[in-house]
Amino acid sequence: MSPDMINYAPLHVSPSPADAANVLTAARRGDLGEETARHIAGAGARSSGVGCLVGGFLAAVMLVVLIGMLAQGDAEGLLVGAIFLVGALLLGVAVKLLGDLGERRSAGRLVRLVAFAQANGLPVEPEAPARLLPGSIFLPNPHARTMHRVQWPAGGLSFEVATHTRQGRGQGTLLVRCLAVHLDVDPPRLTFHPGRPGGVRPAAILGTDAFEGEKCALYARTRDHAGARAFMTDDLVALLDDHERPMSAEVIDGWFLAYFRNHDELDEQGWRQAFAVAEAVVHARDAFRAWEPSRQSSA
Numbered sequence: 615m616s617p618d619m620i621n622y623a624p625l626h627v628s629p630s631p632a633d634a635a636n637v638l639t640a641a642r643r644g645d646l647g648e649e650t651a652r653h654i655a656g657a658g659a660r661s662s663g664v665g666c667l668v669g670g671f672l673a674a675v676m677l678v679v680l681i682g683m684l685a686q687g688d689a690e691g692l693l694v695g696a697i698f699l700v701g702a703l704l705l706g707v708a709v710k711l712l713g714d715l716g717e718r719r720s721a722g723r724l725v726r727l728v729a730f731a732q733a734n735g736l737p738v739e740p741e742a743p744a745r746l747l748p749g750s751i752f753l754p755n756p757h758a759r760t761m762h763r764v765q766w767p768a769g770g771l772s773f774e775v776a777t778h779t780r781q782g783r784g785q786g787t788l789l790v791r792c793l794a795v796h797l798d799v800d801p802p803r804l805t806f807h808p809g810r811p812g813g814v815r816p817a818a819i820l821g822t823d824a825f826e827g828e829k830c831a832l833y834a835r836t837r838d839h840a841g842a843r844a845f846m847t848d849d850l851v852a853l854l855d856d857h858e859r860p861m862s863a864e865v866i867d868g869w870f871l872a873y874f875r876n877h878d879e880l881d882e883q884g885w886r887q888a889f890a891v892a893e894a895v896v897h898a899r900d901a902f903r904a905w906e907p908s909r910q911s912s913a
Contacts, residue, residue, distance in 0.1 A: 616889065617885075624729035628722070629725045633725070642654050647742060647743075649741040652741070724740045739763040747869065749871040752778070758778070758779070760777070761879075768893060769893075771796070775792070777877060792871055792874070795895060797899055798899070801842065803822075805863070806846065806851070808862065811860065813873030819835075830851060840905075841902070846898065859876065
């Protein structure tokens with residue numbers, strides 16, 4: 615799917631109230647996946663819960679203090695305590711209102727992402743089941759979350775872009791936007807680091823070394839250099855090493871994964887780059903397939 619054939623306008627247009635209501639109704643109905651339905655259904659409860667937690671905790675503390683003052687007959691302290699009690703309740707209400715505002719903004723972004731995907735006939739899951747892709751950066755984590763998943767076909771392959779996050783003890787916090795595709799060829803395992811800071815870097819592969827004479831850092835086992843370079847075509851390398859939007863990448867277990875530096879799911883230039891890289895990966899697959907007979911003949 616060529617980047618120039620995509621309709622990017624919905625990424626920038628605030629949806630009408632009617633369009634937003636239709637999308638959110640479809641989301642609650644489960645048309646955008648069960649995870650999205652659960653997320654939308656729990657939006658109000660999340661903001662109310664935080665408001666009650668903050669306001670309720672402070673109010674409970676002030677009530678204990680007021681009871682103590684009442685037992686001591688401290689009339690002046692009771693007045694001050696009552697003022698603080700009211701303030702705690704108002705703070706809880708304010709936190710809830712801010713939470714509601716954040717949920718509305720999140721829902722607005724969800725609607726724009728869905729409108730973009732639907733305008734181009736692409737499957738979309740704003741909230742998806744947590745995915746553990748083969749990439750070296752993906753580790754088992756009970757708090758892992760997958761968001762903003764959009765898929766499309768190109769060259770007989772199924773590409774997807776999604777935002778992945780996890781947090782937990784000993785693993786730190788990860789937030790990464792990733793382009794992923796399961797290839798129908800088997801290039802050697804490799805990692806690619808652009809010439810300037812890009813997205814999250816994949817883990818180093820033991821027993822690999824860098825290609826000589828490359829301005830970018832490309833790593834594979836020495837005996838696999840030819841196959842790795844056959845797959846990593848000049849066009850693909852140029853897109854990953856884009857001056858403004860560099861991307862790290864890796865090939866592992868038959869998957870190609872590229873990591874964005876920008877996590878904004880509504881960024882038009884990011885989407886243009888994603889579709890361009892996908893197109894280049896299809897050509898890289900074809901180049902590697904054409905190179906394979908030469909490897910077999912020299913074996």
